[in-house]
Each structure stands twice: as C-alpha cells, then as structure tokens.
Amino acid sequence: MALTGVVEQKIMPDANTHKHYEAYVKNVQDFLIAEKELKRTINRALKTGKTQTVEIQTKLYALLYSTFSESRFMKVILxxxxxxxxxxxxxxxxxxxxxxxxxxxxxxxRKFNQTKKGSEIPNKKLELSRIIEAYVLTPSILRNKIAHGQLTVALNSKNTSLNYTITGKIQALDFVEISKWFVINKSLCDILEELIESPNKGHFNNYYTRFQLLESFISRTKKWTTETKMGTNKMKKRPPQRLI
Structure with a gap:
C-alpha cells in the first residue's frame, strides 16, 4: 500500500554508469552460476571422501563469496x-x-521519510550494520589473505610475521557456513536495494518481513556445519543395490 502524500525520488545516476549497472547484473548472474557449480564439486568430493579436494575447494568457495559480494554491492549502489x-x-x-x-x-x-518514529532509523541501521560486519567484513579479511597468496598460512599486514589468528580462521573455513553467507548476502542486498529504490513504499511495506526472514535463517542455521551436513540421509553413503 502506498503512503499518502509521499513522492518517491526517481533520479538516475549519470547516464554513462547505466551500462556499468547492466554489467554488474550480468556479473552477479554469472557468479551465482559459478557458486552452484562449485557447490556441486564440493558436495561430490564430500560424498566420495576426497578431503583434500574439499579443503582446497572450500577456500576457493570463500574467495568466490567475497568477489560475489563486491559485485552484488556494486549492483546495489548503481x-x-x-x-x-x-x-x-x-x-x-x-x-x-x-x-x-x-x-x-x-x-x-537519508531517503527514508524523516517523519518515521525517532528510534526506527537508528534501530534499522544498527540491525543491518551488524549483519554487514559479520557477513561482509569478516569474510573479506580472509579473502584478502587468500587473494594475496596466503592460501593456508597467513602473515601480518607488513608480511613480517605469521598471523596465527587469521591462519586459524582460514583453516577453519567451512563449506556449509560459506553457503549460508551467500544466502544472507543476497537477502541483505535485496533489503538495501528496496531501501534505495523505494524507501517510502517498498521498504516501508516489506522491511520487517524481509528482516525477520533473514534473522530467522541466521538463527535457524546457526549450528549448521559440514559435519552436521554429513550426518543427513542425503549425504550418507548407501550400500549398492543388488540386481534381481
């Protein structure tokens, strides 16, 4: 339902940047195809017990996530x-x-109607900024290390000593956790896009439903890991069936 008396801002960025937006639409689509293919590869390796393949591909999966996140962000702001x-x-x-x-x-x-309740905007900003820090910042730190040649062992920013904390996080990367990052990122960006494009209509009508679904997913999948995935019937090895 539209808000009475509210006129949505309809201003395009510089005309020259529209082709950049279209480029990121294509990039995001291809990243999602790549994500699906890499998930298939890792799932096959898990089912066949190829632990080294899982370990290496999981690191590439983390790298893919952060580059996808950058591309999705550019699509949002354009x-x-x-x-x-x-x-x-x-x-x-x-x-x-x-x-x-x-x-x-x-x-x-800033585009959101300033007549809203005094606490509404600060609360929403806090909710979303926490998700950004948890699911954009932290993965990007690991991505930077991997992208700069530190696939297994990380160094400090000056490359003068080993960084045991980041090394531990790289080695603890979990396939299922990264797959959750993709879902969370897509939901977060959908919320931001609607806020940017339709702050007083789409955002006003849909924010709490979208955010509650996102929070519910984060809470519901909190304990999901590759280990728990391997315990599901779908991943358990089945004995070969005898031909009659």
Whole structure:
C-alpha cells in the first residue's frame, strides 16, 4: 500500500554508469552460476571422501563469496532510480570495503521519510550494520589473505610475521557456513536495494518481513556445519543395490 502524500525520488545516476549497472547484473548472474557449480564439486568430493579436494575447494568457495559480494554491492549502489551520481561517488571514495557498505547504508536511510518514529532509523541501521560486519567484513579479511597468496598460512599486514589468528580462521573455513553467507548476502542486498529504490513504499511495506526472514535463517542455521551436513540421509553413503 502506498503512503499518502509521499513522492518517491526517481533520479538516475549519470547516464554513462547505466551500462556499468547492466554489467554488474550480468556479473552477479554469472557468479551465482559459478557458486552452484562449485557447490556441486564440493558436495561430490564430500560424498566420495576426497578431503583434500574439499579443503582446497572450500577456500576457493570463500574467495568466490567475497568477489560475489563486491559485485552484488556494486549492483546495489548503481540501482536505477536510486542514488544520485554524487552519492555513488561518495560511497566509492571510502577507504575500505566496510566503510563503503556503511556509507551506502547511511545514504540510503537519508531517503527514508524523516517523519518515521525517532528510534526506527537508528534501530534499522544498527540491525543491518551488524549483519554487514559479520557477513561482509569478516569474510573479506580472509579473502584478502587468500587473494594475496596466503592460501593456508597467513602473515601480518607488513608480511613480517605469521598471523596465527587469521591462519586459524582460514583453516577453519567451512563449506556449509560459506553457503549460508551467500544466502544472507543476497537477502541483505535485496533489503538495501528496496531501501534505495523505494524507501517510502517498498521498504516501508516489506522491511520487517524481509528482516525477520533473514534473522530467522541466521538463527535457524546457526549450528549448521559440514559435519552436521554429513550426518543427513542425503549425504550418507548407501550400500549398492543388488540386481534381481
């Protein structure tokens, strides 16, 4: 239901950037195809007990996730009829990946009707920023290490000593956990896109339903791991059937 008296902002970024948006639409589609194929590869390796293949492919899966996340983010901020070009530029000039996401969140809520309850915007920003930090920042740190040649053992930022904390996190990467990151990221970006493109209609009508579904998924899958997946009937090896 539309809000009476509310006029949605309909401003495109610079016309030259629309082709960039279309490029990221294609990139995101292909990332999702790649994700599906890599999941199949890892599942086959799990079923056949190829532990080394699982370990290596899981690290590549983590790398794929973070590059997908970057592509999905660019699609979000270039959403047609969303940010003005000056806002896109302001987001992209931020010095870190996390700061880009948080600036996007800040600018998106500027579009949200300021007549809302006083606590509504701060609470929503806090809810979403926590998810961004947990499911965008942390994976991106591991991605940076892997992308810079530290596939198994991580070093500090100056490459002068070993980083045992990050090394432990790389070695603990879990296939099922990363697959959850993809689902969470897609839901988060859907929320952001709607907030940017339709702050006082789509966002107003759908935010709490979307957010509750996202929170429910995070809570419901909290204990899901590759180990628990291997205990499911789908992954258990079945004895060969005798031909009669």
């Amino acid at each position: 959403t047609p009829y969303g940010f003005e070009q000056t806002e896109v530029d302001e987001i992209l000039k931020q010095p870190s990946n996390l700061e880009k996401w948080l600036k996007c969140l800040e600018l998106a809520f």
